[in-house]
Amino acid sequence: MDQLKVTGLNKSYGKRAILKDINLDCRVGEIVGIFGRNGTGKSTFLKLIFGTVKANSIHISINSKNISQKDIIPSKKIAYLPQDSFLPxxxxxxxxxxxxxxxxxxxxxxxxxxxxxxxxxxxxxxxxLGQLRYLELLLISNLNHQFILLDEPFSMIEPLYKDVIKDLLREVKKEKGIMLTDHYYNDVLEITDRSFILKDAQKIDIIDESDLVRHHYLRSE
Structure with missing residues (x-):
């Protein structure tokens, strides 16, 4: 099965470590969710994999074939949806x-x-906002890229389009691997196969909402 694998990912700004020795993989046929408070490096994490932010160190392979950051975009193996709209x-x-x-x-x-x-x-x-995000996702997900990185696909959109987008992503994952980050944790947990949280520059695997509470991403009631 097609697999995107990232190992030894490190990123710091000056003396501040944003991401430290992160390892992960994403396979075609699954959706991987990424949580984290503001400033923990979620968007940076996606940009590092897409190659638009330079890592201190990173090793990326697709189907066991190594690929450098600068070759990610030309390879057309990984597509990226940023938070801000890119359409005229x-x-x-x-x-x-x-x-x-x-x-x-x-x-x-x-x-x-x-x-x-x-x-x-x-x-x-x-x-x-919902119509725009859906259009962007539809365009990105129908490219020939094997893997898709999505930065906040559910942010601020109306409930009707949340459901439409979830249906789209469930269909897309049959042929692609998807990684996404969003603060709307219920929506993320509903569609992901695996999830983790970025905290103190580390990657911590989570299973459900209780793990988000335990790691202080959510407040306990």
């Missing part, structure tokens, strides 16, 4: 799709996806 606000949804998928069959797959018909004539800048 003045273009309509129907004009955005061919920019990513110039071929007819690939375009049709997007155009006939749930809820796209109702928004295809709307400019990106006029979409709700």
């Amino acid at each position: 606000k003045e273009k309509r949804v129907r004009d955005i799709i061919p920019m990513f998928f110039p071929k007819g069959d690939d375009q049709d797959k997007i155009f006939y996806s749930p809820k796209i018909y109702s928004i295809e004539k709307i400019k990106v800048g006029h979409l709700s």
